[in-house]
Amino acid sequence: MTSPAARFAALYAALTAAHEVGDYWAQQDADAVAKGKPGREGTAACLRHVAGYTATQAVAVAAVNRAFGLRLSLGRAAAGLALSAATHYVADRCAGRWADDSPDAPALVRLAHRAGHSPWLRNDPQAGPLMDQAWHKGWIALAAAVATGRH
Numbered sequence: 001m002t003s004p005a006a007r008f009a010a011l012y013a014a015l016t017a018a019h020e021v022g023d024y025w026a027q028q029d030a031d032a033v034a035k036g037k038p039g040r041e042g043t044a045a046c047l048r049h050v051a052g053y054t055a056t057q058a059v060a061v062a063a064v065n066r067a068f069g070l071r072l073s074l075g076r077a078a079a080g081l082a083l084s085a086a087t088h089y090v091a092d093r094c095a096g097r098w099a100d101d102s103p104d105a106p107a108l109v110r111l112a113h114r115a116g117h118s119p120w121l122r123n124d125p126q127a128g129p130l131m132d133q134a135w136h137k138g139w140i141a142l143a144a145a146v147a148t149g150r151h
Helices: 004-025 029-034 039-068 074-092 107-123 127-147
Strands: none
Touching: 004 039, 004 074, 004 127, 029 039, 039 074, 074 107, 074 127, 107 127
């Protein structure tokens, strides 16, 4: 039987690799440009991206589960994927808006500014993408923990 720690490590690695593929290779350019726009256009683009992203992660979870005999629960795996998808959507609706500290900025962007990151977010064009990726990776760890919890 595989230990919980080994299941977690295998799943975190698979979800993280699938994150990179789903976030960059599988995402359509039009969705990448539009996903942070307000209104229906941005919402639809982000939902399309997150659907493809989540499908990519689901394939990775299934492959690792089978290849390594992790015996993951389907329900827990689905819950982990849902957590990853929902939190991915929240961050990606912020696309291109990380320097915006106005009251109508997305909640996650306002949180980053309240946490003291305004100077960095305004002055470094890489700050927003780095905050986005840090958010994703943190939630991926929690998604892996949910998915690999007790049988």
